[in-house]
Amino acid sequence: MSENMGNSTKLPNWFTVVAVMALIWNLMGVMAFISGQTMTAEQLAALSEAEQNLHQTTPLWATIAFACAVFCGALGCLFLALKKAVAKNLLMVSLGAIIVQMFHAFFISNSYEVFGPGGAVMPVMVIIIAFLLVMLSNKAVKQGWIN
Numbered sequence: 001m002s003e004n005m006g007n008s009t010k011l012p013n014w015f016t017v018v019a020v021m022a023l024i025w026n027l028m029g030v031m032a033f034i035s036g037q038t039m040t041a042e043q044l045a046a047l048s049e050a051e052q053n054l055h056q057t058t059p060l061w062a063t064i065a066f067a068c069a070v071f072c073g074a075l076g077c078l079f080l081a082l083k084k085a086v087a088k089n090l091l092m093v094s095l096g097a098i099i100v101q102m103f104h105a106f107f108i109s110n111s112y113e114v115f116g117p118g119g120a121v122m123p124v125m126v127i128i129i130a131f132l133l134v135m136l137s138n139k140a141v142k143q144g145w146i147n
Contacts, residue, residue, distance in 0.1 A: 011145045022133055023077035029070035050114040061079060062104040083146040088137035090135035095130040
């Protein structure tokens with residue numbers, strides 16, 4: 001007999017597909033973080049002066065927030081795909097870290113001036129997707145889809 005019999009409802013067919021797609025999305029964030037942290041002098045020199053300044057003046061706390069956002073997001077999605085309730089906590093930490101990171105990007109640094117309105121599209125998508133993943137994990141726990 002399955003250990004999920006009783007209190008849980010049947011896991012929807014789409015759930016695992018969404019969890020895996022979200023994991024891929026978050027792994028792209030991990031790659032973006034690693035790329036930014038391992039940028040060579042030549043790669044940095046290829047950026048505009050304004051972009052170089054943004055990269056070089058990002059405070060440690062904003063970099064730590066970025067790391068927490070992507071790594072907790074990826075782990076959260078991995079645990080979501082594995083149907084483990086710890087995903088909810090990891091995705092909540094990720095969302096909180098994203099908010100801290102974006103606070104720096106939008107209100108402290110001049111990233112909007114450097115990248116313009118088009119530069120706001122990806123950060124807004126990141127916030128929305130992280131929020132939706134937290135909502136999904138909450139629903140999954142309440143519905144008994146993950147434990």
